[in-house]
Amino acid sequence: MKTLNRLLLLLFSTFLRDVYCLKNVTLTIDPKVVKRHQHSILRCEYDLENAPLYSVKWYRGRHEFYRYTPTDVPHMKIFPLAGITVNLHSSNSTQVLLENIEFNLSGNFSCEVTTDTEPILSTAMDTQVMLVVQLPDNPPTISVGHEPLDIGDTLRANCSSPPSRPPAILKFLLNNIAVHRSEPMTRRKQNEYEWSDLMLELPLSSYHFSQGRLILSCVAQVTELYTANATLELESVRDPVPERVSAVNSVSSRSSYVIAQLIIFHLLNLISN
Structure with missing residues (x-):
C-alpha cells in the first residue's frame, strides 16, 4: 500500500x-x-x-x-x-x-x-x-620635465587623477598614439577613495617629430560611466620659427618714407632759391 x-x-x-x-x-x-x-x-x-x-x-x-x-x-x-x-x-x-x-x-x-x-x-x-x-571630482592633470624637447631627449611626464572608487585607469597618448609607460601605476589612498598616478619615460625619435608639434594627452577612465582627459602641447626646438617678413617690410616702408621726405625737402629748397 x-x-x-x-x-x-x-x-x-x-x-x-x-x-x-x-x-x-x-x-x-x-x-x-x-x-x-x-x-x-x-x-x-x-x-x-x-x-x-x-x-x-x-x-x-x-x-x-x-x-x-x-x-x-x-x-x-x-x-x-x-x-x-x-x-x-x-x-x-x-x-x-x-x-x-x-x-x-x-x-x-x-x-x-x-x-x-x-x-x-x-x-x-x-x-x-x-x-x-564614486567618480573623480575633476579631470586628470599632466606635469612634464624639461622643455623644449629634441630628438634623443627623454620625455618624462606624470598624470594624476583625483580620488575615486574604483581608481581611474590611466593611459598616455602622444599625437593621438598610445605610448607605453616605463613605471607601474601607483595609487594613493584618501579615505575610501584612491588617487591614480601614471609615470612616463619615453625616448624621443625622429618619428615623434614627424607630425609637427608634440601633443601629449592623458585619458582617465572609471568603468563605462566616466572618461576625462588632459592635453598639453609640448615645446620643441623643432617648432617652426615665426616669419619676420612683416617686420622687414615695415622697416623698409619707414625708410622709403624718410627718403621721400628728404627728396621733397631738397626740391623745395631748389625751387625757393
Whole structure:
C-alpha cells in the first residue's frame, strides 16, 4: 500500500510540474554600475505557467533583505541590512527600488521565485552583479620635465587623477598614439577613495617629430560611466620659427618714407632759391 501511495504521489507531482512549470526567472539591475548615494531598480521577471505565486525573495549575497508574499498581510517585508534602503512605495512582486546606495552593496544580488503547487513547491533563482562607484571630482592633470624637447631627449611626464572608487585607469597618448609607460601605476589612498598616478619615460625619435608639434594627452577612465582627459602641447626646438617678413617690410616702408621726405625737402629748397 505504501509503495502504491508513493507511486501515486510521484505521478501527481510529475503532473503538477508539467502543468505548473515555473520558467524564465530573470533578474535585471538598472543601472548595474551605480554612483554612490544614487538609486537602482532590481527587476525580477518570471513566468508562473498558471501556478499561484507563493513568494519572491531578494538577497544581497546570502542575506535576504526583501520578501513579497501575496498571502501575507502586509504583502511586503523588509529584513534590515546595512547599506540597503528599500523604497516600499515603488517595490512590489516584480521589482525593488534601492535608494541611497552604499559601497558595501557592490556584489551579487539574487531574486528567488517560489510557486505554490502543493504538495511540492517549485523554486527558481537568478543572480546578477552590482558595482557601486564614486567618480573623480575633476579631470586628470599632466606635469612634464624639461622643455623644449629634441630628438634623443627623454620625455618624462606624470598624470594624476583625483580620488575615486574604483581608481581611474590611466593611459598616455602622444599625437593621438598610445605610448607605453616605463613605471607601474601607483595609487594613493584618501579615505575610501584612491588617487591614480601614471609615470612616463619615453625616448624621443625622429618619428615623434614627424607630425609637427608634440601633443601629449592623458585619458582617465572609471568603468563605462566616466572618461576625462588632459592635453598639453609640448615645446620643441623643432617648432617652426615665426616669419619676420612683416617686420622687414615695415622697416623698409619707414625708410622709403624718410627718403621721400628728404627728396621733397631738397626740391623745395631748389625751387625757393
